[in-house]
Every structure is written in structure tokens, then in C-alpha cells.
Amino acid sequence: MKKVYGSASEALDGLLHDGMLIAAGGFGLCGIPELLIDAIVEAGTKDLTIASNNCGVDGFGLGKLLDSKQIKKMMSSYVGENAEFMRQYLNEELELEFNPQGTLAERMRAGGAGIPGFYTKTGVGTQIAEGKEVKQFHGEDYILEEGIFADLSIVKAWKADDTGNLVFRKTARNFNPPAAMCGKVCVVEVEEIVERGSLDPDHIHLPGIYVHRIIQGQHEKRIEKVTTRSREEA
Amino acid sequence: MMPSEAMGWDRNQMAARAADELEDGWYVNLGIGIPTLVANYVGDKDITLQSENGMLGMGPFPYEGEEDPDLINAGKQTITELSRTSYFDSATSFGMIRGGKIAAAILGAMEVAENGDLANWMIPGKLVKGMGGAMDLVAGVGRVIVVMDHQNKAGESKLLKSCTLPLTGTGVVDRIITNLGVLDVVEGGLKIVELADGVTEEQLREATEATIVN
Numbered sequence: 001m002k003k004v005y006g007s008a009s010e011a012l013d014g015l016l017h018d019g020m021l022i023a024a025g026g027f028g029l030c031g032i033p034e035l036l037i038d039a040i041v042e043a044g045t046k047d048l049t050i051a052s053n054n055c056g057v058d059g060f061g062l063g064k065l066l067d068s069k070q071i072k073k074m075m076s077s078y079v080g081e082n083a084e085f086m087r088q089y090l091n092e093e094l095e096l097e098f099n100p101q102g103t104l105a106e107r108m109r110a111g112g113a114g115i116p117g118f119y120t121k122t123g124v125g126t127q128i129a130e131g132k133e134v135k136q137f138h139g140e141d142y143i144l145e146e147g148i149f150a151d152l153s154i155v156k157a158w159k160a161d162d163t164g165n166l167v168f169r170k171t172a173r174n175f176n177p178p179a180a181m182c183g184k185v186c187v188v189e190v191e192e193i194v195e196r197g198s199l200d201p202d203h204i205h206l207p208g209i210y211v212h213r214i215i216q217g218q219h220e221k222r223i224e225k226v227t228t229r230s231r232e233e234a
Numbered sequence: 235m236m237p238s239e240a241m242g243w244d245r246n247q248m249a250a251r252a253a254d255e256l257e258d259g260w261y262v263n264l265g266i267g268i269p270t271l272v273a274n275y276v277g278d279k280d281i282t283l284q285s286e287n288g289m290l291g292m293g294p295f296p297y298e299g300e301e302d303p304d305l306i307n308a309g310k311q312t313i314t315e316l317s318r319t320s321y322f323d324s325a326t327s328f329g330m331i332r333g334g335k336i337a338a339a340i341l342g343a344m345e346v347a348e349n350g351d352l353a354n355w356m357i358p359g360k361l362v363k364g365m366g367g368a369m370d371l372v373a374g375v376g377r378v379i380v381v382m383d384h385q386n387k388a389g390e391s392k393l394l395k396s397c398t399l400p401l402t403g404t405g406v407v408d409r410i411i412t413n414l415g416v417l418d419v420v421e422g423g424l425k426i427v428e429l430a431d432g433v434t435e436e437q438l439r440e441a442t443e444a445t446i447v448n
Contacts, residue, residue, distance in 0.1 A: 027287040027324070028310040030303065053324070078364035086361060098362075101286065101330025102370030109325035120332065121373040125351075125404030128369065157303075170321055172304040174288050177323040205323075221303035227311040228298040 003164050003214050004193060008039035011213040015152055016045040019072075023108055024052035024062065025179040029083075031172030031222045032061045035189045035217045036154040041068050051075040051108065051182075053101060053150050053175050058082040060222055063201035069093070075148070077101035081224070100128060103145050105178050110147035112181025112210070117146045153183025156219070157206070160190045161197075164211030165169050165204045177206045187213040241437065242384075242413040247318030248402040250275040252340050252381050252411050252421075261290065263331070263371055265310045268381045272301065272340050284336055286326045286367040291319035308367065328367065332374040339375040341368065343382045343407075345397045348444035350407040350419040352380065353399035359397035365402060372403035384412035384441050391443035393417070393424060414438045 004049035005011035013134030022040075037056075040048075041064050048071050054075050056063035073095035079085055086107045099107065110118050119142035123129050131198045133144040153231035155176045166188060168176060180186045193216045209224050245268050253275035256262055263284045264272055273283060273294075283292040285307040292307060293314035301312040331335060345353040352372055355365040358388065372378050385391055393410065409427070410417045415438050416428040423445030429438060438439055 028306065030287070030306050030310070076364060078366040080361055080363040098364050100365055101324070101367035101368040102332055102374075105324035105328050106332075122332065122370045124373065124404075126363075126369060126401045168321075168323075170302065170304040170315070171285070171306055172286050173321055173323050175324045178325040221310060223301060223303045224310040225312070226301050226308070227295045227313075228301065229295040232298055 002230050003212060004162050005210075005213050005215050008035040008189065008215055008217065009042060011215045012036065012039050012043065015187070016040065016043050017183055018045055019047040020045070020151040021049045021051065021148075023148060023153045023179040023182050025048055025153075025155040025176030027053055027062070027171070027174035029057065029061055029222050031168070031176055032056070032155040033156040034061060034151050034219055035215065036187055037064055039067060040070070041141060042152075044068070044070065046070055047072040049073040049075065051104065051179070053077050053104060054081065055070060055079045055085050056082060057224065058084055059191065073097065075099055076130035077103065077104050081234055085216060098128065105175060107145055107148045108175070108182040111149045112178065117144050117215060120145055121145065138224050142179050148182045150183040150185055151185070153180050153186035155180045155186060155188045157188055157190045159192045159194050159199065160188060160214050161194055161199050161208070162214070163186065163196060164208030166190070166208070166211060167203065167208040168205050173205060180206055180210045182187070185212050186210055187215075189215050189217055192216060209216070242415065242433045244269060245414070247430070248381050248411055248413060251416065252379060253277070255340070255379050255409065256338065257340065260337040263336050263339040263375065265339065265368070267342045269340040270309070271437060272381075284327070284330070285313070285400070286327050286331065286371070287317060288322050288324055289315075291316045293319070310322055311333055328370050331367070334376055334434050336371075336375040338377040338378045338379055338401050340381055341371065343380045343392070345392050345394055345399050346407050346410055347394050347397045348419070348423040349396075350405040351397045352378070352402045352407050353397040354402050356400050358400065367400050373404040377408045378406050380407050380410045380442045382410065384414040384438075391441060392422060393442050393444040395444055414441055420447060
């Protein structure tokens with residue numbers, strides 16, 4: 001079965017519909033599926049719910065889908081690096097469901113692993129616990145969190161082979177593997193599609209079973225906060 | 235009278251004092267702000283820093299021109315790797331946090347209550363950006379050490395009988411390091427462990443709303 005597609009739009013063909021739930025990889029602007037986001041902007045799919053740790057910045061990453069008003073709801077741990085997000089949120093044009101970062105990652109992983117719910121200590125006694133079942137284990141309270149089962153996963157990896165085996169690079173891995181796992185269909189964009197057999201099977205970060213469609217493309221890879229040290233400190 | 239904010243330790247002294255809390259061999263997560271400075275004071279101790287976006291063995295900022303967009307910390311700043319570095323995904327990262335593998339987290343705070351409740355993620359009515367990984371960290375790591383100013387700009391205690399702001403975690407704080415000294419959360423309130431340079435016990439007690447127990 002052919003998994004490699006010619007462009008982001010081609011790879012998303014037939015997968016998008018209004019009101020769908022999309023899980024997106026990335027942390028801040030690091031390891032985000034920028035090409036697939038652009039293609040969703042182009043497709044104009046509306047009323048999206050997006051599970052993603054952050055929501056990009058103004059005019060880049062998921063921020064583009066805010067500008068085009070395609071997002072109905074975000075499931076995130078940290079937002080507001082963009083003025084448009086705050087504007088839409090304060091005007092009640094955008095719903096926001098805060099998830100503790102580890103809970104969000106585990107909700108994705110759990111969904112991908114066929115686990116509809118799990119108990120965690122994270123958020124016990126806080127606003128996050130409101131309305132959630134509390135259960136005691138070993139004398140301590142835990143809250144029930146639900147797995148995320150997304151309609152579509154959009155993910156960025158460093159390299160793939162044509163069977164969808166993925167390798168990520170440094171901290172650009174972040175939410176990409178759990179996001180990839182929790183979608184009914186997973187589309188991945190990579191910097192390089194390599195020859196089958198050239199990736200060491202022992203060094204695959206995410207096996208191709210989770211990956212349905214792959215595209216190769218050029219990435220801007222914008223840096224959110226450049227921080228450096230001076231050479232004298234060495 | 236000296237204004238209270240000039241009393242005791244400055245930011246770097248607080249960070250240095252917090253570094254004394256870390257033990258050889260520990261895996262540690264440092265929050266944003268003063269906690270980040272703690273890395274400058276670990277000395278010869280074998281400490282591995284975790285960045286919750288998926289890295290153990292966080293190195294210093296890169297030299298100019300050597301920034302890598304694929305290598306950032308949880309504050310989204312460019313950083314570098316070390317010879318001991320490993321990378322992993324966010325679910326694995328929070329698995330080690332939730333699973334108690336991280337020995338300690340050093341975090342900032344807006345308020346701490348005498349029962350160890352911590353508030354450091356939102357002020358109602360102000361822009362709320364989210365809790366990030368703070369709730370997972372305080373619920374999961376072995377020891378939660380808070381580094382914070384003892385009082386706010388209006389001179390009011392940030393160490394309270396009970397928190398007024400939405401909580402990050404309940405009963406999670408173990409030790410508090412402020413510009414005025416070091417306090418532990420114990421049965422019945424806070425216990426003074428150490429006074430900052432030039433601070434008297436009376437001054438610390440006056441600056442603290444929380445119950446101080448002996």
C-alpha cells in the first residue's frame with residue numbers, strides 16, 4: 001500500500017470534515033506539522049477541535065487556523081503566545097479546555113493504546129478536577145481522565161521510510177508520537193523520506209503501523225525564543 | 235527602615251540556596267524564573283536536569299549562531315545537549331514525572347499555604363495562559379521546593395493560611411526558600427529552617443501570614 005503522497009493537500013484529501021477532532025504534534029513551534037496546518041487553512045475546514053499542547057503564535061503554526069477562524073475549541077496546556085487567540089477567547093468565539101501537560105500527553109497515548117480512561121493524581125483538588133470522578137488507590141485520591149480518540153492526527157517527524165517508520169530529532173519529538181497514535185488516520189510530514197532499509201530497525205521511534213500517509217517538504221522551523229550565551233563564558 | 239524587599243537574599247542567593255537542596259545523582263526539573271538560575275550553582279554534584287518537553291541532560295544556552303530549532307527547553311528557549319542527554323516523547327516525559335522518578339522540582343509560586351497548597355498558574359480576571367506541566371510536576375515528583383519572594387509588591391505575605399488563587403496542587407510543597415529564609419511545611423504550619431543573611435526571626439514572622447510552628 002502506498003503511503004507517500006505528493007503534497008500536504010493530496011495527503012489530506014478525503015480526510016477533512018467540519019467539526020472534526022484533530023490531534024496535532026509539537027511543543028511551542030518546535031516539531032509542529034507546519035505544512036499540514038497550511039493545507040488545512042487552504043481546505044477551509046471549519047469548527048475544528050484541536051488537541052495540541054499550544055496554539056502556535058500569531059500568523060504561524062496553529063495560529064494560522066485561528067486567523068482563518070477555523071478552530072472552535074482547543075484542548076491545550078498552555079496558550080496565549082498569540083494576541084488573536086486571546087481576542088477570540090475573550091470574545092467567546094473560541095472554547096478552551098485546559099489540560100495539564102502530562103495529562104494531555106497521556107490522554108493521547110491512552111487513546112492510541114485503546115484505553116478510554118485512566119486515573120491520575122495530577123490536578124486533584126484543583127479546578128481541573130471539577131466534575132471528574134475521584135477514586136482512592138492506596139489511600140490517595142486520583143481523578144479520572146479520558147483517552148483522546150481523534151479523527152485525524154497531524155504530525156511532524158524528521159525522517160520516514162516509505163512504510164511510515166519514523167525518526168524524530170531532539171526535542172522536536174515531544175507530542176508527536178502520542179498525537180500520532182490517537183488518530184483514526186495519521187498524516188505525517190517529514191524533512192526526508194529515506195530508502196526502505198536505511199533506518200536502523202532498533203532506532204525507529206514510532207513504527208509505521210501508526211502512520212497512514214506521509215509527505216516530504218521544506219520546513220521553516222521558526223524559533224520562538226532565541227537564547228544564547230556569550231563565548232567568554234566558556 | 236529598609237523596605238522588606240531589600241532584606242535578606244537576592245535572586246542569585248536564593249538560587250544558590252536552592253541548589254544546596256539537591257543531592258548527588260538526582261534527576262531534577264527546574265521551573266521558569268529564579269529556579270532556572272539554580273543550574274548555575276550545582277557545583278560538582280552530579281545533577282541531571284529534565285526538560286519536560288522531552289529531554290534529560292539539559293545543557294546551557296547555545297553560542298550565538300548555533301541555535302537549533304529542534305532543541306528547546308520547556309520555556310521554549312534554545313538550549314544545547316550534553317554527552318549524557320537523552321530525548322523522549324511527552325507521554326514518556328510525564329510518565330517519569332508522574333511515576334516519581336524525578337527526585338525534585340524547584341518551582342516559582344504566587345502563593346503557598348501553610349498546609350503545602352500551591353498556587354502558581356492563574357490569577358482570575360487576568361489573562362490565563364495555562365498550567366503547562368506544573369500540575370503534573372507538583373503531583374508527581376519526589377520533593378517540591380518553591381523559590382519565591384516572601385511578600386508581594388504591596389508588602390503582603392505570599393505565605394498564607396490558605397491560598398486565595400486557584401490551586402496548582404493541594405498539600406504538595408515540601409520546602410519554601412524566600413528572600414527571608416527557608417521554611418518547611420510541617421504538621422500545623424510552617425517551620426523556620428534557616429534565616430537569610432541579616433534577617434531576624436521576628437522580621438520573618440512579621441512578614442508571614444501563615445502559622446509558624448516551632
